Amino acid sequence: MDNKEKTFISAVVYVHNAEDHIADFMKRLIAVLENNFEHSEIVCVNDASTDGSVNAIKSVKDSAKETAITIVNLSHYHGLEIAMNAGDDISIGDFILEIDTTLQTWNDDVIMEVYRKVLEGNDIVSASPDKPQKMSSSMFYWAYRNFSDTNEIMHSETFRILSRRAMNRINSMSRTIPYRKGIYLNCGLQTANIKYKVQNNELSAENDKYLKKYRHDLAFETLILFTNAGEFVTKFMTTLMMIISAFMIVYTIVIYAGAHPVAGWTTTILFLSVAFLGLFAILTIVVKYLQILVDLNFKRTKYSFESIEKLTRE
Numbered sequence: 001m002d003n004k005e006k007t008f009i010s011a012v013v014y015v016h017n018a019e020d021h022i023a024d025f026m027k028r029l030i031a032v033l034e035n036n037f038e039h040s041e042i043v044c045v046n047d048a049s050t051d052g053s054v055n056a057i058k059s060v061k062d063s064a065k066e067t068a069i070t071i072v073n074l075s076h077y078h079g080l081e082i083a084m085n086a087g088d089d090i091s092i093g094d095f096i097l098e099i100d101t102t103l104q105t106w107n108d109d110v111i112m113e114v115y116r117k118v119l120e121g122n123d124i125v126s127a128s129p130d131k132p133q134k135m136s137s138s139m140f141y142w143a144y145r146n147f148s149d150t151n152e153i154m155h156s157e158t159f160r161i162l163s164r165r166a167m168n169r170i171n172s173m174s175r176t177i178p179y180r181k182g183i184y185l186n187c188g189l190q191t192a193n194i195k196y197k198v199q200n201n202e203l204s205a206e207n208d209k210y211l212k213k214y215r216h217d218l219a220f221e222t223l224i225l226f227t228n229a230g231e232f233v234t235k236f237m238t239t240l241m242m243i244i245s246a247f248m249i250v251y252t253i254v255i256y257a258g259a260h261p262v263a264g265w266t267t268t269i270l271f272l273s274v275a276f277l278g279l280f281a282i283l284t285i286v287v288k289y290l291q292i293l294v295d296l297n298f299k300r301t302k303y304s305f306e307s308i309e310k311l312t313r314e
Contacts, residue, residue, distance in 0.1 A: 005115075008039040009161075010093030014083055015044050018102045019051040025102045026060045032108050033067050036115075041068040045087040048077040081180055088167060096167055098180075099159040105129055106158060110196045114161050123169075123189035126160035130195040144182075147227035154181065155193055165189070234287040238280040245277040 011029060015022060026042070033040035042064075044057055054071060061069055072086055084098055095118065097111065110127055117125040133141075133156050141154040162170075162184075169187050170180075184191065248269060256266045 004038045005036055006038055007095060008041075008093040009033065009037050009095045009097055009115075010091035011040070011042045011097040011099060012084060012087035012091055013042060013044045013099045013102060014047065014080055014087075015049060015053050015057070015102060016047040016077075016083075017049045017051050017053060019049070019053045019056050021104075022053050022102050023056045023060050025104050026057060027063050028104065028108055029099075030060070030064045030067050032111050034065060036112055038066075039093075040066070041070065041091070041093065043070045043072060043087040043091055045072045045074065045083045047074050047079070047083045084180065094164050096162045096164070097159060098162065101158055105198045105200055106196045107199050110194070111159075111161075113196075114159075114194055117192055117194060118161050118163060121190055122192045123163045123166035124160060124184050124187075124191040126155065126157040126191075126193045128155040128157050128193055128195055129198045131198050143229055144227055147229040147232060154185070155195075157181070157193075160184075235284060238284045241280045242277055245273045245280075248273040249277075 011033060013029070018025070026044075029042065033042070046054055046057075054073070057069070057071060070090070072090065074083060074086065078086075080100060084100070088096060088098070095115070106127060106129070114125045114127050137156050144154060166184075166187065166189050169189060170183050173183060173187060252266055252269045252273065
């Protein structure tokens, strides 16, 4: 094929207990890369698979005539985010194709559609299935959008392509990336999303217990680290408890003035009401300090720009 792309593309593939379909997936991926790119590599990140995923990958290595294949075996289960970071770190391509799942529900042509979208001036382009999202995913994305600084609409993604410039920018923003999509949306570079028609709809989602627990924990940690949801809940509860405490103070005074309460009851209730009022006020200040520390470590950058335009010649 004479019109192959001259750029080098690295495909970073997340692998966890995918023995039953990884071989077919790898053959299709190799074909796409070798038919369209002069230089390519595949980095398979084996996240402590307990089945024959690694052997299945090795069984198709002869299918790659030009594409280099590397397997990164993690010592224990790390989860998708850290595993993909490990693959990204050793990739050398001009563009990085991050594939979050080997359950391929997209047509092979979609990869090149996403790549061409990158060439239009986008540094990060993701691909999402054109089907309703899970209720839990929709709720998470709603909370993330409404309690963070981003106005971008988030999607459930299966893969994406990043330019090397985007990867360099992201690495300079944060060395610890607990949630890549959050960093990608806030890196300041142009992003886009492509919806594709789902193929092989009979493929079910992963049911691995580690993966399920990991996703739930990641969602909770992401809302704490990248959004103001924790601060909002704390302020709401503090305000509510302050109102209740103030009501109890007024109620205690009224009872003391108009009735004959048990000796010591008035002072006890007043003390508890004022104490709770002060306690929640202090908690609000503490949570605010913690939110500032989180912002400084995970969210805030020195500056972020999308592009630089030179209007005059040097």
